Each structure stands twice: as C-alpha cells, then as structure tokens.
Amino acid sequence: MTGTKIQFIRGLHNLRPEYKGCVATIGSFDGVHKGHRAILRQLKDKAAQYGLPSVAIIFEPQPQEFFSGEQAPARLMRLREKIEALLEAGVDRILCLQFNRLLRSLSAQQFIDQVLLQGLGIRCLVVGDDFCFGHDRSGNYRLLQDVGSVKGFEVIDTETLEYNGERISSTRVREALDQGDFQLASDLLGHPYRISGRVVYGQRLGRQLGIPTANVQLNRYRAPLSGVYVVEVFSGPDCMPGVANVGVRPTVGDLVKPVLEIHLLDFDGSLYGRRIEVEFKYKVRDERKFDSLDKMVEEIHNDIAVARQYFADHSIDAGKT
Known part of the structure; x- marks a missing residue:
C-alpha cells in the first residue's frame, strides 16, 4: 500500500x-x-x-x-x-x-x-x-x-513455486547447503547464500597462531553449514576474499554453539564491531578434530592455499578491498 x-x-x-x-x-x-x-x-x-x-x-x-x-x-x-x-x-x-x-x-x-x-x-x-x-x-x-x-x-x-520439478522449500535449501551445492541454494533462494552478523572478540587463538580471524556469533544451537569454506566477506563497499570455518572447534573443544570464524586473505586491518555479510562460495572440507594444534595450523594453511587457488581460478583478486 x-x-x-x-x-x-x-x-x-x-x-x-x-x-x-x-x-x-x-x-x-x-x-x-x-x-x-x-x-x-x-x-x-x-x-x-x-x-x-x-x-x-x-x-x-x-x-x-x-x-x-x-x-x-x-x-x-x-x-x-x-x-x-x-x-x-x-x-x-x-x-x-x-x-x-x-x-x-x-x-x-x-x-x-x-x-x-x-x-x-x-x-x-x-x-x-x-x-x-x-x-x-x-x-x-x-x-x-x-x-x-x-x-x-x-x-x-x-x-506453489517449483524448481526442477520439486517445490521450493526451506528444507531443500538446507539440504543444498549441507551438500555444499551453493549453486542450487542460490537458485532456490534467488541469491547466493550469506550469513550476516557483527564481528565480536573471540579468544584470539587465531592471532596467537598467526592466522587472525574475524568472529561472528551465530546465536543458535545448529547452523545450516558445518566445515571449512571459501568465502567472500562484504562490509560496506568492501568485498574481501577469505576462508571460513563454521563449527564448534573440536580440536580446542571450547564451544557448545557453533561460531563463524573468517580468515581474510592479505588483510591486516580490524573489523571488530562492524557488521559483515559472509557469502559462501565453495566447501573445502568438513570440520574435524586434530591431534595437535600444530597439525590444525598445518591444515588451516592448506585451506588458505585452496582458497587462493579458488580465487585465482575464478579471476578474483585475492587482495582486493
């Protein structure tokens, strides 16, 4: 009206x-x-x-x-x-x-x-x-x-709206996200899947390990995603490539509810207190528990390498802001 x-x-x-x-x-x-x-x-x-x-x-x-x-x-x-x-x-x-x-x-x-x-x-x-x-x-x-x-x-x-012969539903979107099929999720939603929230202070473990992260509390017992993903992060006019983990950090074992942690590639600024949107592009792997922090850090560096290769293959400048 x-x-x-x-x-x-x-x-x-x-x-x-x-x-x-x-x-x-x-x-x-x-x-x-x-x-x-x-x-x-x-x-x-x-x-x-x-x-x-x-x-x-x-x-x-x-x-x-x-x-x-x-x-x-x-x-x-x-x-x-x-x-x-x-x-x-x-x-x-x-x-x-x-x-x-x-x-x-x-x-x-x-x-x-x-x-x-x-x-x-x-x-x-x-x-x-x-x-x-x-x-x-x-x-x-x-x-x-x-x-x-x-x-x-x-x-x-x-x-009732259908896509490929099936009714579009929230359940279908969840299933697509769970399978890492972000194209199907985007087709059902009408836009790429994003999670938004305000960056908060975490335990700063990532910074101590040389892999600083921006943390977003999901404020829910379960997230529609779990694992490590290649992402793009939007904050105002800025678009920043990164790699994200959604989960409860089983190696550290300190979480009950899942949290979203994003490491931005070639970024040394601060996003604390800023509201960001995280767009999921590609699933790298499932979240898993490592025998030691050293092995976890080694795997995270592998994840970062996968993210860099993804952006290189998709002609995205991994240092743009």
Whole structure:
C-alpha cells in the first residue's frame, strides 16, 4: 500500500487500533526463498486490491524450535535477517508473535478471534491449503474459510513455486547447503547464500597462531553449514576474499554453539564491531578434530592455499578491498 509506514511489531500487546484492517499471511519464512517471495507478491497484490497494508505474521522462536529445541532444523537466517528480507520484499508490516506456552495453548478459534480479528482486523488471509494452527494444530484452511465467510474476510491459497520439478522449500535449501551445492541454494533462494552478523572478540587463538580471524556469533544451537569454506566477506563497499570455518572447534573443544570464524586473505586491518555479510562460495572440507594444534595450523594453511587457488581460478583478486 503506497504511503504506508513500514513497521515491525513485536507481540500482540503492541498492536494499536490504527493497525486494524490489513491483508495478512502467516509463516516461518526461514530463508525468504523464491517460494516465499511468490507468496509475498500475492500478498502485495491482494493488499493493493483492498487498498490496505500487507502484514506478515511470524513467530519467535519458530514453532519447531519451541517443540524440538536443539533438534529443530537449523535456521537459514536470524530474526534480524528475516525482518530485513521481508521488508526488502515489500511487506508493509511484520507482526512477530512470541511462540510460548500461552500462544500454544490458544485454540484455533481463539487464535482467529484474538490475533486475526481483534488484533489485526484482517480483510484477507493468504495461507497454504495445508496450513494448520491452534492448540494441537486443530485449525486448518477449511476452518478459516468457514469463519471468514461469517466474519467477512477472504481466505486464498498460496502459490506453489517449483524448481526442477520439486517445490521450493526451506528444507531443500538446507539440504543444498549441507551438500555444499551453493549453486542450487542460490537458485532456490534467488541469491547466493550469506550469513550476516557483527564481528565480536573471540579468544584470539587465531592471532596467537598467526592466522587472525574475524568472529561472528551465530546465536543458535545448529547452523545450516558445518566445515571449512571459501568465502567472500562484504562490509560496506568492501568485498574481501577469505576462508571460513563454521563449527564448534573440536580440536580446542571450547564451544557448545557453533561460531563463524573468517580468515581474510592479505588483510591486516580490524573489523571488530562492524557488521559483515559472509557469502559462501565453495566447501573445502568438513570440520574435524586434530591431534595437535600444530597439525590444525598445518591444515588451516592448506585451506588458505585452496582458497587462493579458488580465487585465482575464478579471476578474483585475492587482495582486493
């Protein structure tokens, strides 16, 4: 809707009366891949027809994380990245609901009444016909249509987008990343896969070993990647080649949650405190435990040599900034 102020709303309690009246969709939107973007185009088109703002309803944590904890599928993106991607796709507002025992306990009818009607005053809902919601997933597409016909809101099915004969999904993206197939991941996402975050201080072990790294906390139990990769790092206008490790550093044995560590080739500056984006280009090897730090350092130098050769083969200046 032209002229609508973009807003991020955290929690049902922060909804104001002026927010009522919208066209909404509901989902995890992990990765905001091409399939998601097709749904968001539908959402925008419907919002334009109604002359109302478009709203994406998401959950934090994601429902699978609430129920399965550490066993939940690895996130493709953090909340901040998801918000940025949804807004970039043209969503006017994002309502982020905390998925907790209270929300889980709502019946399907209570969710419709409290969130969709009283909270948002929806005029149209764009969801898949396999969408389930409410306590014990008792609500479904048919219930939404039935209630909508009485309460005066439209319910339409989402488009399904396929690639090579299979539906595009976050699961397919995770599988592609796990297999090191970055071209397939890019084809499904619509852009190369990146992880972003702020560079923080680590234990400075890399610097002590003569291989300084920029560290980014992933703030999750599992990452969609694990191992050593050739990467490009973006910070503002700068693009810097490097080699990265995603994992728990089994040789040192000091991590429970994975961290992203990047060694930049021919770079002697500091990135501390800067927000960076790391684009994954090629998988060098799996993360593994070494018998000694000396053997680990030797292997890291081999990794760096592989990265230099990759950039040489792809006509990328390994010293550019």
